[in-house]
Amino acid sequence: MQKIPRLTQDQRSNLVAYLDGELPEPAVKEIDQVLSKSPAVRHDVEMLARTWDLLDQLPRLATEEDFTARTLSVAQQEEAPRPLLPSSVSERLQSRQLRRGGILLIWLAVLAASAFLGYSATAHWVPDQSEDLLRNLEVVEKLDLYRNVESLDFLKQLDEKIGTFDAQPKR
Numbered sequence: 001m002q003k004i005p006r007l008t009q010d011q012r013s014n015l016v017a018y019l020d021g022e023l024p025e026p027a028v029k030e031i032d033q034v035l036s037k038s039p040a041v042r043h044d045v046e047m048l049a050r051t052w053d054l055l056d057q058l059p060r061l062a063t064e065e066d067f068t069a070r071t072l073s074v075a076q077q078e079e080a081p082r083p084l085l086p087s088s089v090s091e092r093l094q095s096r097q098l099r100r101g102g103i104l105l106i107w108l109a110v111l112a113a114s115a116f117l118g119y120s121a122t123a124h125w126v127p128d129q130s131e132d133l134l135r136n137l138e139v140v141e142k143l144d145l146y147r148n149v150e151s152l153d154f155l156k157q158l159d160e161k162i163g164t165f166d167a168q169p170k171r
Contacts, residue, residue: 005038007031019049 007015011031017023018031034041133140149155 004040005034007034007041007044015045015048016052019045019052 011027011034014023014027014031018028023031035045139146
């Protein structure tokens with residue numbers, strides 16, 4: 001049994017242009033070849049041509065003079081970029097974002113205040129061991145010498161002989 005040729009999708013989309021005589025010559029030849037081989041395709045084209053003829057018999061409505069101008073203005077408005085969301089939805093999103101931003105700022109402020117208070121409390125209430133060392137710096141610097149001293153009486157005798165303990169020996 002022989003396969004019945006059918007129109008391709010492109011050829012089907014060009015049928016109206018074919019009937020109006022607006023199709024380029026190579027495309028017309030392709031459709032003519034299929035029409036000559038397939039009675040089903042000829043029937044489809046005849047039905048389409050009759051439908052077109054019936055459309056020509058319909059009464060034509062009169063349009064107002066400004067119809068073209070109004071249609072073009074509507075088309076231009078449709079081409080203008082519209083917001084993705086309606087204004088009420090975008091306003092709600094903006095208010096939600098502002099609320100979240102405010103909450104974030106409050107949390108950051110509380111965190112910063114907590115850090116400051118923790119640092120301040122530690123600085124004032126926890127004793128700093130380095131302050132004791134700085135206050136007794138003279139003793140700490142000579143600590144090795146003081147370890148060699150056997151008693152306080154020895155230091156007093158030494159002080160009497162030299163004059164002052166801090167004085168360097170004379171040469």
